[in-house]
Amino acid sequence: MTTTATGGAGPRAPFGRRLAHAMETAGPLCLGVDPHPGLLRQWGLSDTPAGLEAFSLTALEAAVGPEGPRVAAIKPQVALYERHGSAGLAALERLLAAARDAGVLTIADAKRGDIGSTMDGYAAAWIADASPLAADAVTLSPYLGFGTLVPTIRAAHEAGRGVFVLALTSNPEGREVQHVGEGSAEGSVARRIAAAAAAENAALRGDDAWGPVGLVLGATVAAEADRLGLDLPALGGPLLAPGFGVQGATARGMRADFGTAWPQVLATSSRGILSAGPSVASLVDTIEENRAALR
Numbered sequence: 103m104t105t106t107a108t109g110g111a112g113p114r115a116p117f118g119r120r121l122a123h124a125m126e127t128a129g130p131l132c133l134g135v136d137p138h139p140g141l142l143r144q145w146g147l148s149d150t151p152a153g154l155e156a157f158s159l160t161a162l163e164a165a166v167g168p169e170g171p172r173v174a175a176i177k178p179q180v181a182l183y184e185r186h187g188s189a190g191l192a193a194l195e196r197l198l199a200a201a202r203d204a205g206v207l208t209i210a211d212a213k214r215g216d217i218g219s220t221m222d223g224y225a226a227a228w229i230a231d232a233s234p235l236a237a238d239a240v241t242l243s244p245y246l247g248f249g250t251l252v253p254t255i256r257a258a259h260e261a262g263r264g265v266f267v268l269a270l271t272s273n274p275e276g277r278e279v280q281h282v283g284e285g286s287a288e289g290s291v292a293r294r295i296a297a298a299a300a301a302e303n304a305a306l307r308g309d310d311a312w313g314p315v316g317l318v319l320g321a322t323v324a325a326e327a328d329r330l331g332l333d334l335p336a337l338g339g340p341l342l343a344p345g346f347g348v349q350g351a352t353a354r355g356m357r358a359d360f361g362t363a364w365p366q367v368l369a370t371s372s373r374g375i376l377s378a379g380p381s382v383a384s385l386v387d388t389i390e391e392n393r394a395a396l397r
């Protein structure tokens with residue numbers, strides 16, 4: 103098993119470089135680790151912190167082969183651990199530590215966003231070296247204003263970590279907020295978020311192709327990005343694309359919908375893969391099928 107998720111440049115090369123390297127070697131698939139009560143039941147596990155931990159470590163085992171990670175990253179869904187309070191978060195901490203040891207990048211899907219002083223607390227929890235919950239990247243919500251996220255982005259960059267900011271989410275309700283302003287001089291909310299993210303990357307990425315800021319751009323809505331004025335290649339960062347699998351997006355459809363931005367896409371699937379468990383062999387087969395479809 104490989105033990106580096108470093109981009110071949112030391113343990114804490116910039117996040118954009120590390121993710122680009124992981125996507126080149128493993129392919130553009132991210133395994134979502136979502137311990138839903140129904141999946142735990144299907145796997146014969148209890149909906150308890152111990153069940154969550156067994157589920158998470160089995161998913162991780164399937165994600166890493168003898169020659170290294172089969173996926174570019176894993177994305178634990180924080181809400182499904184928080185259901186069990188501190189014991190659930192302890193299970194998440196153990197998954198993050200095990201992934202680090204296995205050389206798999208981690209994206210904590212926490213969707214944090216608040217006023218600046220509180221954002222400092224979220225940064226300390228999710229991207230500070232000293233935190234047991236520190237992941238390689240965390241998802242952030244920009245709806246208290248993109249500016250509230252900037253100190254967290256800068257702190258992530260300093261730590262060789264990254265963020266994914268919600269721009270166009272995969273759920274149909276997202277348009278109520280994200281499409282506002284479409285056709286106006288300033289453009290849609292999503293366009294403005296993408297432009298602000300691109301500006302941060304331009305300031306921080308130096309000679310790297312990608313800076314520390316990615317966007318969440320749902321695979322189910324990627325076809326709308328162009329009409330809404332998002333310049334995805336100009337982002338200078340990756341696109342985390344949930345919605346692949348159970349929500350209906352296919353590899354072929356994503357390739358067409360993302361167009362020239364396809365090399366930036368990290369497709370993430372949770373239930374579509376996890377429902378093949380608890381057999382590690384079946385999980386591996388499903389990961390490999392998804393991987394092949396995306397290659």
Ligand SMILES: O=c1ccn([C@@H]2O[C@H](COP(=O)(O)O)[C@@H](O)[C@H]2O)c(=O)[nH]1
Pocket residue numbers: 134136179211270271272273318319320344345346347348349370371372373374
């Ligand atoms: O726009 C978004 C942002 C995040 N998600 C999260 O991704 C996974 C999707 O799970 P599936 O089982 O593959 O549908 C889940 O954790 C969501 O909270 C998203 O779906 N859309």
